[in-house]
């Protein structure tokens with residue numbers, strides 16, 4: 766048996782495995798950031814926190830007579846929610862579609878969850 770050759774081979778495999786693991790880690794990091802960028806919920810949150818999103822919410826809240834679109838109770842803008850009429854979970858393509866959004870109280874938005882309103 767060629768002992769030095771085996772030793773060299775094992776060392777080589779070990780080094781390659783380590784560098785492959787490192788590359789895999791980097792790829793996973795990249796995949797995670799790409800997924801985050803294109804995740805519909807993240808896309809919505811970026812829009813919601815943008816100047817345009819904030820302006821849309823205020824305008825819509827005023828057009829709804831400062832009421833929740835579901836229970837019709839008066840609500841304050843701060844703490845109100847943007848509800849997706851057709852939920853993001855089932856309609857990710859409508860995540861930032863304004864016609865699919867309404868301003869609601871937190872209770873209505875949370876209790877509605879991922880149900881589709883008829």
Ligand SMILES: [Zn+2]
Nearest residue numbers: 833836870873
């Ligand atoms: Zn409500």
